[in-house]
Amino acid sequence: MEKPLDKDETYRRRLIMAAHRRGFLEAELILGRFVDREIMNLSSEELADLERIMALEDLDLWEIICRRKKTPPDLNLELLEKIRGMLPAPPVSG
Template identity: 45%
Template sequence: MACGNDRTRGPPLPHIPPVDSEAGSGVPEGEFRRRRGKEASFRPLGVGNAKRGGPSVSALGDRYRRKLRYLTARRATRELEVILERFWARHGATLPDEDLPDLERILSLDDLDLLAILLGQKPLPDGYRRDLLERMR
């Protein structure tokens, strides 16, 4: 008498090659992913590059703004995305170049912490620009 747990073996499954990111084939992760959550090693794009002969923030211009636009649109929670997308729609094109590294630093905060700060449930840590945060609200 057969048990209900008996399973017959079928043909073997075909081999499916892994995707590049799963195989670890040397595809580098982006600068943002490597630095995410590591506040101590954070350096905004373009800051300090002028000393080494690299482009400054103002020279990066549109590329830097596109990066910040992406950082406002791709967040862990939909609520935070809505807040940041509205901020970017109102102020993104008119932000002075000097404010961009400070904005990137704020956007580098953990998503849940940033949402709590924007909702007034947590205070803004020292060293961050309060005026930018007020514009985000």
């Protein structure tokens, strides 16, 4: 018999599914990569912060991730920086 899912595990699964089903491909790729690598390491508070970040419209979120738009003060900046860490490195010119 399978063990019932606890509240955080159910929450994590819902966030994983939401990250992989974005309307904007770039946001989906970055958020999907982030949740695949980090979701099990996030605290309950960070999960709630991630949900707030993911509630943003895709284009707004993308502009914030790329630092083209100011980060709203209610977002967890440390978590946002971890998400930004999923961006590919810019090409080296030379």
